[in-house]
Amino acid sequence: MYNMKDKVVLITGSGRGIGFGIAQKFAEMQAKTVILDINQEIVDKAVDELKKLDLMAYGYALDVTNSDLVETVLKQINQDLGSLDVLINNAGITKDNLLMRMKESEWDAVINVNLKGTYNCTQKICRYMMKQKSGVIINIASVIGIMGNAGQANYAASKGGIIALTKSTAKELASRNIRANAIAPGFIETDMTASLSPEVVESYAKAIPLGKMGQAEDIANLCLFLASDEAKYITGQTINVDGGLIM
Ligand SMILES: NC(=O)c1ccc[n+]([C@@H]2O[C@H](COP(=O)([O-])OP(=O)(O)OC[C@H]3O[C@@H](n4cnc5c(N)ncnc54)[C@H](O)[C@@H]3O)[C@@H](O)[C@H]2O)c1
Numbered sequence: 376m377y378n379m380k381d382k383v384v385l386i387t388g389s390g391r392g393i394g395f396g397i398a399q400k401f402a403e404m405q406a407k408t409v410i411l412d413i414n415q416e417i418v419d420k421a422v423d424e425l426k427k428l429d430l431m432a433y434g435y436a437l438d439v440t441n442s443d444l445v446e447t448v449l450k451q452i453n454q455d456l457g458s459l460d461v462l463i464n465n466a467g468i469t470k471d472n473l474l475m476r477m478k479e480s481e482w483d484a485v486i487n488v489n490l491k492g493t494y495n496c497t498q499k500i501c502r503y504m505m506k507q508k509s510g511v512i513i514n515i516a517s518v519i520g521i522m523g524n525a526g527q528a529n530y531a532a533s534k535g536g537i538i539a540l541t542k543s544t545a546k547e548l549a550s551r552n553i554r555a556n557a558i559a560p561g562f563i564e565t566d567m568t569a570s571l572s573p574e575v576v577e578s579y580a581k582a583i584p585l586g587k588m589g590q591a592e593d594i595a596n597l598c599l600f601l602a603s604d605e606a607k608y609i610t611g612q613t614i615n616v617d618g619g620l621i622m
Pocket residue numbers: 387388389390391392393394411412413417437438439440465466467468488492515516517518559560561562563564565566567568
């Protein structure tokens with residue numbers, strides 16, 4: 376089950392947090408796991424951390440907002456590892472502010488990394504996947520992209536956009552045996568949520584039927600399933616991993 380051996384799996388923003396958890400999972404499954412993050416230092420640290428766990432991964436610096444760099448790095452990985460089988464668009468940022476006070480720079484930064492970054496990587500990789508006549512794309516969205524959130528108009532728009540982009544990608548590429556799905560995490564314990572006050576965390580936990588925040592591994596487990604042949608008839612879907620927060 377879940378045979379990922381030697382599949383080339385690229386995960387953006389996998390230097391830490393959910394992305395790192397996903398990388399760890401695929402490395403455990405003996406995939407050719409590729410850590411991608413914004414600079415070489417972050418990438419090297421993540422690869423070393425996996426080494427300490429007796430796991431092997433490859434690392435490349437990649438800022439997903441730079442489309443020329445995306446093209447160059449994908450070409451290099453394809454040359455180095457022989458194929459590009461799975462892309463997990465996970466890189467994401469927040470710059471929260473109430474809509475009324477939101478600066479244009481805060482709007483642009485979040486849309487650029489979360490939505491345009493996903494577009495850049497998807498558009499550049501699908502050429503390779505179309506040639507291969509196989510591929511899997513998994514986009515990390517958010518429950519906020521479905522339900523919205525006060526103070527996160529930019530983030531909600533970017534994640535709602537990712538869900539729509541996923542459906543269009545799935546429709547355009549299905550005939551080439553390429554599947555695209557989105558995962559909408561709820562509240563997952565990472566650096567991104569570490570800055571929340573204990574009161575906010577407690578109020579979120581109260582709203583979650585399973586009564587607690589999730590772990591990176593909860594997202595990684597679904598990535599593994601969606602990337603595998605066991606999910607061969609699933610495309611264009613958004614699957615929530617949120618302890619039941621929205622249903
Ligand atoms: N943590 C949560 O509760 C939660 C909930 C829903 C969705 N998500 C989504 O999951 C993803 C991962 O979140 P996380 O909590 O692990 O965040 P995180 O901040 O811990 O990690 C994000 C990673 O993305 C990298 N990154 C940022 N900008 C980049 C760029 N331009 N190019 C390449 N890499 C870049 C960062 O360096 C970092 O390693 C994000 O897309 C986030 O929106 C998280």
